[in-house]
Structure formats: C-alpha cells, structure tokens
Amino acid sequence: MSEQSGRESVLDFLAVPVVRLEEASGRVLFTNAAARALPFSLVPPTAVSDGEGAPLPPEQHPVTRAARGERLEGELFRWATPEGDHTFVVHSRVDRSRSPGVVTLTFQEVSPWRRAEEDLRRALGARDTFLSVASHELKSPITVLQLVLERLQRGARRETNLSGSQVAERLEPALRQVRRLGVLVQNLLDVSRARNNHFVLERERFELGTLVREVCERFTEQSRQAGSTLVVEDCPPVQVHWDRMRVEQALSNLVTNAIKYGAGGPISVCAGLQGGTVSLRVEDRGIGVADGDRERIFNPFERAASGHRVESLGLGLYIVREIARAHGGTVRVSGREGGGSSFTLCLPVEVTEVASE
Ligand SMILES: Nc1ncnc2c1ncn2[C@@H]1O[C@H](COP(=O)(O)OP(=O)(O)OP(=O)(O)O)[C@@H](O)[C@H]1O
Ligand SMILES: [Mg+2]
Numbered sequence: 001m002s003e004q005s006g007r008e009s010v011l012d013f014l015a016v017p018v019v020r021l022e023e024a025s026g027r028v029l030f031t032n033a034a035a036r037a038l039p040f041s042l043v044p045p046t047a048v049s050d051g052e053g054a055p056l057p058p059e060q061h062p063v064t065r066a067a068r069g070e071r072l073e074g075e076l077f078r079w080a081t082p083e084g085d086h087t088f089v090v091h092s093r094v095d096r097s098r099s100p101g102v103v104t105l106t107f108q109e110v111s112p113w114r115r116a117e118e119d120l121r122r123a124l125g126a127r128d129t130f131l132s133v134a135s136h137e138l139k140s141p142i143t144v145l146q147l148v149l150e151r152l153q154r155g156a157r158r159e160t161n162l163s164g165s166q167v168a169e170r171l172e173p174a175l176r177q178v179r180r181l182g183v184l185v186q187n188l189l190d191v192s193r194a195r196n197n198h199f200v201l202e203r204e205r206f207e208l209g210t211l212v213r214e215v216c217e218r219f220t221e222q223s224r225q226a227g228s229t230l231v232v233e234d235c236p237p238v239q240v241h242w243d244r245m246r247v248e249q250a251l252s253n254l255v256t257n258a259i260k261y262g263a264g265g266p267i268s269v270c271a272g273l274q275g276g277t278v279s280l281r282v283e284d285r286g287i288g289v290a291d292g293d294r295e296r297i298f299n300p301f302e303r304a305a306s307g308h309r310v311e312s313l314g315l316g317l318y319i320v321r322e323i324a325r326a327h328g329g330t331v332r333v334s335g336r337e338g339g340g341s342s343f344t345l346c347l348p349v350e351v352t353e354v355a356s357e
Helices: 003-011 062-067 111-158 164-195 208-225 244-261 316-326
Strands: 018-022 028-031 073-081 084-095 102-109 204-207 230-232 239-242 267-274 277-283 330-335 341-348
Touching: 018 062, 062 084, 062 102, 084 111, 111 164, 164 316, 204 208, 208 230, 208 244, 208 267, 230 244, 239 244, 244 267, 244 277, 244 316, 244 341, 316 330, 316 341
Parallel strands: 230 267
Antiparallel strands: 018 028, 018 102, 073 084, 084 102, 204 239, 267 277, 277 341, 330 341
16 A cells, blocks of 8 residues: 555544645545545535635635645635535645645534534523513512602601501502512522422322413403403313422413413413323414524523513523423424414323433
8 A cells, every 4th residue: 555545544534524635736636535425525616605604706715725835724614505504624734745745624514513602602692681681670660669669658658647448559559569570580580490400390189170260360350451351261171290380380471471472362271181191272363473483482581573572581481391391291382373372381191200301
C-alpha cells in the first residue's frame, strides 16, 4: 500500500468528513467515507451560505478558497438540503511537499449544537419576557390592594359610622386582588416544583362528574362576565383514582383559558371514557390556536402571539401538561370546526406509578 492510499484509508475511519484537492485546479483527489455518506456534495458547484445563512458567490465557496491556497481556520458554512440545513466548521491545510500541492479540508458538523444554542437563546428570551411580565403582574394587584386599603382607612377616619356591609363591599376589590396574587404565586411555585420533578400526587378515589360540575360551577360567574355560557355536556359515571386538587387545577386552567381566549362565545366541557382512559374536553369558539403554536404553548412562559394579554404568564398550560404527565396522561389541542379550540386532557382512570424523567 502506498503512503498516500494508507493515509486515505485511515481518513476513511474518521467520523468527520474530509476532502482532498489538487491546489490551484481544485480537482478532487479524495473524499473520505464520512463525506461520501452525506446526502449532498460538499464541493462546488453545490451552493453554500455563510454561518448566518447568507448565500455566498461561487468564488467564496470554502473549497474554492482553500484550492486558491487560503488557509481556513474554523469558519462556519451552511449547506441547505430539502431535509434541513447542515452547518460545518471548516479547516484547511495545504501540503506543498508535492507539486502541485495537496489541500486537505475537514468539515465538522455543528448543526445539533447550533440548534441547541438557538433553543437556549429562545428559552432565555422567553424567560426574560416572563420576568418582566411576572413583575408587572405581581406589582399591579399590590398597587390596587394598596389603593383600596388606603381608601378604606381614609373612609374609616372620616365616616366613623361605616356599616359592616359597607366595609365588606369596599373590601371586595381587595380580596379579588389577593386571590389573583394567590393564583400567580401558586403557579410560580408549581412551575418550580414541576421543573425539579417534585410534583408528588396525592391520590384519592372520587366520582368524576362531581369534580367536573364543581369546577364549572366555580367559573359560571366569570364566564358570564366575559359574555360566555359555560355548559357541562356528557359525563359518564366513573370512579377515578387521581390527585383531585391537581386535576381540578388542570381543568380550571383549561376553563380559564377558554374564558380568556373564547371571545365571549359558548364554552363546553365534556368527558368520555374509553378503554380505561378518561378524556376531558374543553371547547371554545374564540381566537383558536395556529397550527405552528400547538406544541410550544405547552412550554413554560410561552404565549401564542395572537390574543396576547398582559394578564397572562404563559404558565397555565405547562402546569396542565405536567399534571397530565404525573398521572400518566396527555394533553393536546386541536382546532374546532367553525373556529375556536378544543383542548383534550386524557388521564388513565387508575394511575400507576409514573417514573419521573
Ligand atoms: N383556549 C385557547 N384559545 C386560544 N389560545 C389559547 C387558548 N388557551 C391557551 N391559548 C394560548 O396559549 C398560550 C399559553 O396558555 P397558558 O394558559 O399556558 O398561558 P396564559 O393563559 O397566557 O397565562 P397564565 O395561564 O399563566 O395566566 C396563551 O397565551 C394563548 O396564546
Ligand atoms: Mg392560561
């Protein structure tokens, strides 16, 4: 075996694609197995972009530059394929012990790291937005609370004979704000619990219909104020073995969303039982969820662009998903014919131990 072919058979073992060219002419002398296994060609005329995806003219192709004798030191280039982009860090060296010289290029794929970096950046961005929204959300009930209490104090000083019912009436907005603060803080606590896998279930046996009707009754007034009617449809008589408080919380989050994003249209809640799994469905006729948002709205701090309100942290559906997971179940959203959205929470009647990830 010649020294040359011996070296090339070693290069065939490398997981990193390698291409060897004749200097100046750019004639390809050798491509190793990793380069040949790629579903596209690394060498011209295959078009290439820079690391940010801006198309490069043919003379800026890394292989052309290396053939001209330029030394590439870890520059990023991107090859587009119908299946997705591939980003490589390219290095080149010229061996001039022979004439013409031999250029060796290595292409180290970094696409998975780039994607991970983008995801991380996105998650950090979402967290920053969350922090500013969360502080705003926590601040506004406190401001209202302070105003209400100050007014009550002034009133008590001026009108010494305030009746009990007058005090109770003036305290109502303060209580509303305290409840809102309570929900916010509870959601924040739940998110940190879910993230640390500390979502422990306290299971009990109870009748499904009672829970569904109780939750919906609790929201009747709120949905009426939003112009919606909230109707409980079918509910099979079934004993379930779940964490009652958690499932109430999950259903409440779905109903709250239906009220918030339901555009004042009718909201229906129904339950079904099939093969040991209960499906709880909450449907509204509001703004709906775009196809592209149907996965990400279940991630923490994520809010779909449309229908965004300040009064929303993007935590509700994440908590629903974690509650579903802890019960060995799932939650998903689909479109409703005629507009709106349909959220389905599927939970096995009997929860077996669910291993935490
Ligand atoms: N029924 C729905 N119809 C249309 N869009 C919805 C519906 N439910 C949720 N969404 C979208 O999904 C996003 C995430 O919902 P999620 O319940 O997690 O957060 P939120 O309602 O924005 O805030 P939070 O529940 O923390 O107060 C919402 O911001 C909204 O854009
Ligand atoms: Mg919500």
